[in-house]
Amino acid sequence: MALRTAGSVLVVFLWSVAVVLGQNGWSVTYTKKSICTLKGSTVKLTCSYIYPSGRVTTNLWFYKKDAKGNPVSLLDNPDYKDRVTYRSERKNGHTLSIRALRESDSANYKFRFITDGNKGKYTGDPGVTLSVTGLQVKVTPAAEGQKTLTCSTTCTLTDNPTYIWYKNGHKVKEDTSSLDSDSFSDADSYSCAVKGHEDLHSPAVYGPRNTSVSVSPSGEIVEGSSVTLTCSSDANPPVQSYTWMYRKNGDGSKNTSVSVSPSGGIVEGSSVTLTCSSDANPPVDKYTWYKKNVTSPKASGQSYSITNIISEDRGEYYCEAENTIASNNSTTTLMIIVAGKQTSVVTAAVGIIVVVLVLILCFSGLMWFRKKASKSTSDTRDKADDGQGDSIPVYDNVSIMAMSPTDKPTDKPTDKQDDIHYASIHFSRSKNQEVPLYSTVQLPQTQKQEEDVQYSAVKFNRPLLPPNPQQHKHLRRTHLFSTAQSTNPEPRNTEQN
Template identity: 55%
Template sequence: MRISSLLQCVQGHNCWRVTYTKRRICVLKGSTVDISCSYTHPTSYIEQGSFWFTQKHPVDVRSYPESAGRVEYNRNTENHHTMTITHLTEKDSAEYKFRIITTDEGRFSGLPGVMLTVTDILLEMDPTSVSEGERVTLRCRTQCTVGLNPTYIWYKNGQSLTNPVTSYNSLILDPVSSEDAGNYSCAVEGLERILSPEETLTVRYGPKNTSVSVSPSGEIVEGSSVTLTCSSDANPPVDKYTWYQKNVTSPKASGQSYSITNIISEDRGEYYCEAQNGRGSMNSTALMIIVAGKQISVLTAAVGIIVVVLVLILCLSGLMWFRKKNSTSTSNTRDTADDGQGDSSPVYDNISNMAMTSTAAQTESTDDQDDVHYASVHFSHSKNQEVPLYSTVQLHQPQKQDQDVQYAAVKFNLPSSATQPAAAQAAEVDASEIYSTVNKPRAKKT
């Protein structure tokens, strides 16, 4: 015998009846739901079993392959039944009905059943891309109302927002700024572990925080090279970089990096860059480039100092030697001059009368003899070279004259070849000896 719940009960308690706690239930995907009911049957029938089903033909949901391990029954009190479903999915959305089985083939299903809706929590953003300063609204949405007056929690980049501006299920950002950009999600209070899929908020803005960096860092010297790099935060990204030098009207270069090679002193100054995109432009703060002179290593400087000192010592030594030499040369010149004056007199002077005696008689007799004089005359050259000159002077007997003849050879001092002209040198050879004839008168005999 099949009895429908629509039939009227006789005497109120002696009839077939199923009463559900809720007729509609909305739950979030991944959560757990309890579906409960209370029931009665005629006392003449003895209950033999009960179960929940969803299909047209009543089959226990616990036998469904997709429900295996996720459905449990619980009888807390008599005539009260609860079904628990865990890890809900959207496929679990259906109408669940409770069925009683009794003796005497008693069958009764509580119709209509409980409508279960499993929904995903969704986040809607309007608009999805905004410019800085505009308004944006984010809405946390479900296909059905989850609970009574639920409270929503908002997250940005996985962190809950503190003191957000909300209106029921909406988050309002007005005006929106570049700091508001990020990934947003929402959840229902009490079900915080179930988050909506993330939505990305994109905020367009012009260049910000534009700055210049230099590489390599440290002191910049002449002849070296540096690279300036421009950085800026912008959305959309910067599409044009321009380099300027302060107080110079024309741009220096374009591009995110600017290299200065073989730096000279004229390159010193303040440099800055301009960043541009579709939302605007911004100049960086100026970077001062100071160009120092070429550096000389300590070793090079020490070597240079040592070389200079050695050169000075050599110069001083040479100067002292030169002065000493000049002093010695002057002294020698003076001595040579003195020697030259002394050499003008004969070095050797041996003049004798061959027939001279110490007596008066001899003197008279020797007057008739030839007088012979020997003389050695020596003159010095300017280089202290001694060229001795020997001369023999002999007094010959006059043949037809009454006088003696004296021959003399005389040589004079000549300057050195280094100081006299070539013609004078030739004259020295040709005229180094002078011969002269000297007639010596003889004394008359008495």
Template identity: 50%
Template structure:
């Protein structure tokens, strides 16, 4: 004897979706039909849930089929985005009809579920808090980008082991970066960006040459295109987790080999820059009787240098923050 469960929506889904069914958190079946038949002789603490393939993190709430007090796990948040180096709390509530004999959190990308408190990669960074029927929380400190994963909770009772295939909470760990874009004439816009949208609303803090210049709910800050200062951003409450600073190049020039330069030898001029963001363009200049001759690239190579190459040379390096010119270097080529 059986009864039928139906996975329902408030509108008709476009296309031909595949429905996935879970029993006590364990993957049961996949079908193009939104209906699933179960035996009425199921355990009184069994629970069922459904989702649509490709959207597993949007599953339905679990329903009890025999009683109102069946086994289930409900995650507080399905997606969380937080800053690298910070602390996160991932929580759920769970119900088991009998007293639990085991409870732990694990990463879904592991081949077999492993208690995070025993995972060497989380040593000293993981703590569980909470109780049965109350929020049971996984706290991870000193977050790293490699902590980005889906985290799931499992428990065991006398007759139920909550399945490992039920979707959990996806954690994304991000750093801060400053993006530079042209704005109105003579202006640039700096944007404090992350690889995911931070879970909570934040106040962004902007620093110029290490000094706080603005606190704002907007991640954007406007500067003059001629501004030669360095800038970085942070999030209020996490001031020590700032982005790398962006600044225009600080440029120098060198020659190899050093010492006397003899006609016919190979000589390389190198333009070096301390820059963030990366240098987009290097340009070499030779000053000769008031005329400027230009070549591009970080190196200017003379395979067989001639006495006519004698002159003053300098380079410019350009990134999205601006352009910097090196000192002028005098190169004197001796005849053999």
């Protein structure tokens, strides 16, 4: 018993002496004894060492030994080929660099050196513990409508980095905390990174996408057979649970479409009614109207009326039909194109032109009739002038004023005397009369008369009676007959002696 105790004391003494010698003459000091860094990044392990005498002939970094117990330099390890470098930065100082870190690089790395003095060898313990981690966003339910996002790592990153948050690939904020409690939408994706390593994003997290169902065996299924339905979905984190729903053919909403009344062009100030229809069983119990690129709904109900349309109402409209089973958007959208108010400028211009043309035609017709009437009168006068040399007296456009028996001839006609108008007066001499003088007067007829008859109205003042009694007597023997046709259906003959 005493010998056993003495032996134990000797072993402890010798070990203590070795430790003292090692601490006094040999040592390795590491800058950091523990490092947590990102996967894909580069890390540097630095140390300094001392030894009692001689010259250092060999140095190396290792984390494992061969079968004989000899340390294997990282330079000779195929897993680290082309990824590590050794570099002496100062006297008795050494740095190991590892690029493109992998999670499998997590290990305890030690530095070993050999001197030429008495073949001295020394390994620095306990070495440097390297932990390589990737980033991962974890989603934790929080308050209603919100979820907490955590930029998670398997170890605590060294140097207290700043975290960067991304939404749908776009940077949204920086924070020293790895937590983000903003509202989380299943339709969006979220990721995080560490400032200084923005290229090392975490995998994005998002709700289930591209959910589909497959059946096995495929093909026609007959009664009494068995099938297996498989649901798959793209989601991160992975889908935790699947729920199967059964719906008979015809259930839910389908064939949802929209229509507009009235159809055709739509101008500002007008009104239209949009109608949504859907084939559903059970029937649709809710219709909601949306305008494309506008998040909030425009209206509810199967019909949506837009009154007093303005230019801002232009755009694409669609409806959502919903029953107790499901909802469905219209397969087509309705484009409303609003045109500005249009005044009938062209119509007004055409109307003005037509009125002007009618006035021009009327004026031209009036001038033509006046010209033709003037020409007819001129022709009649020319004929009268040409017949003055004949033995038959011909008179044209003669006006004789009627006188009562009590009237006396005066030198001037009075204003109270009525004017008598004649047109186309022709006189001829009969063989049995000394001076038979006839006058046929035709007044303008109604529109029922022939259009070829031409009239000329001529106004003459009554001439003075001849002072010579013989001439007066001669005139009294002259019978002047005048037949005038007027609007009165019965002709009237007047005879003056």
